[in-house]
Amino acid sequence: MTQIPHITSPILNGxxxxxxxxxxxxxHAQPGFETLNVGMNKGDNIDEIVENRRxxxxxxxxxxxxxxxxxxxxxxxxxxxxxxFKNVAIGDALxxxxxxxxxxxxxxxxxxxxxxxxxxxxxxxxxxxxxxxLKGILESxxxxxxxxxxxxxxxxxxLGPCIWQSSYEVxxxxxxxxxxxxxxxRPEFFIPGNRADHFYFDLPGYVVHRLQKAxxxxxxxxxxxxxxxxxEFFSYRFKTVHQLPYLGLxxxxxxx
Numbered sequence: 001m002t003q004i005p006h007i008t009s010p011i012l013n014g015x016x017x018x019x020x021x022x023x024x025x026x027x028h029a030q031p032g033f034e035t036l037n038v039g040m041n042k043g044d045n046i047d048e049i050v051e052n053r054r055x056x057x058x059x060x061x062x063x064x065x066x067x068x069x070x071x072x073x074x075x076x077x078x079x080x081x082x083x084x085f086k087n088v089a090i091g092d093a094l095x096x097x098x099x100x101x102x103x104x105x106x107x108x109x110x111x112x113x114x115x116x117x118x119x120x121x122x123x124x125x126x127x128x129x130x131x132x133x134l135k136g137i138l139e140s141x142x143x144x145x146x147x148x149x150x151x152x153x154x155x156x157x158x159l160g161p162c163i164w165q166s167s168y169e170v171x172x173x174x175x176x177x178x179x180x181x182x183x184x185x186r187p188e189f190f191i192p193g194n195r196a197d198h199f200y201f202d203l204p205g206y207v208v209h210r211l212q213k214a215x216x217x218x219x220x221x222x223x224x225x226x227x228x229x230x231x232e233f234f235s236y237r238f239k240t241v242h243q244l245p246y247l248g249l250x251x252x253x254x255x256x
Contacts, residue, residue: 004036004055009158011220015116015123016060017254019160019222021232025052030246032239037248039106044248053104056251062102067253068094069104074131078124078144093126093141097148099256108234109168109226111207112160112252115141117150123254128207134177134184138207139214156218157211160252163237165191165202167227172197 004024008017025036026048033044036052054064068084070091077091082098094103103125105112110129116122126132126141146152170193178185189206190199204221211219226233239247 004059006059007161007222007224009114009160009220009222011156011218012114012116012158012254014118015254015256017114017116017158017252018056018059019112019114019252020056020250021161022234022248022250023232025055027052027248032244032246033248036250037234038104038251039108039249042248043246053251056104056253057102060102060253060255062100062255066100066255067102067104068096069106069251070094072106072127074127074129074135076132076135076137076140078126078137078140080144080148092128092132092137093124093144095122095124095141095144095148096256097122102253102255105252106249107160107162107226107252108236108239108247108249109163111162111204113138113141113207113211114158114160114252114254115145116156116254117145117154118156119154120149120151121256122148122150123256125252125254128203130174130178130201130203130206133203133207133210134181138210142211142214142216152215153217155216156220157216158220159204159207159222161222161224161226161229161233161250162204163227163235164204164225165189165200167225167237168201168203169193169195169198170201174201175199 006018115124
């Protein structure tokens with residue numbers, strides 16, 4: 001079996017997991033999907049997407065029948081799962097206590113967040129863009145983990161590759177959306193941008209802040225900026241800035 005390049009976090013030592021990038025797959029039909037695109041409905045060849053997902057599952061000794069993925073819509077919806085969905089489910093986080101179930105989070109600049117309480121055998125994965133973070137996806141994930149037996153003080157969290165502040169300029173509507181949520185706006189995560197009324201937003205820093213405020217003590221960030229590493233990772237902002245026609249999604253996974 002050929003190993004697919006992926007990143008692991010020392011904070012999740014002992015828990016099987018991986019942050020995959022865009023290398024090690026078979027997608028080649030259109031520039032922008034090569035090679036490990038796992039995102040459906042983006043214009044890529046379905047058979048190649050399925051093969052890419054199968055290869056990732058194989059890295060963990062599992063099959064596609066063990067993979068759980070949701071239709072991510074920047075919500076605060078968290079699913080507690082003990083088997084893959086029969087039909088497409090909308091949500092942005094998954095929690096399980098079941099061994100050998102591979103939880104998958106798709107991203108292309110947003111933060112993939114992997115959670116584990118190894119002592120109580122609870123793991124989770126969440127998709128945290130700014131909208132989801134604002135709505136409380138991280139806090140909701142922690143609450144569901146505790147509901148099924150996790151202890152908040154035991155939970156360790158790893159953030160995966162995502163867009164960094166230096167690459168993430170936002171406009172006044174973004175800032176106002178933050179201010180419209182009581183207590184959500186934090187000026188320390190904004191620095192002035194290159195255009196009037198624009199700012200650079202620290203998404204991973206904001207995610208860490210929300211986790212810490214929710215009582216998580218053990219958090220590790222990622223040393224990789226998706227925007228500045230386009231050959232290694234899919235990046236929606238890179239696609240937009242450079243007016244590229246297609247864009248894939250990468251997968252981050254965790255299992256007991």
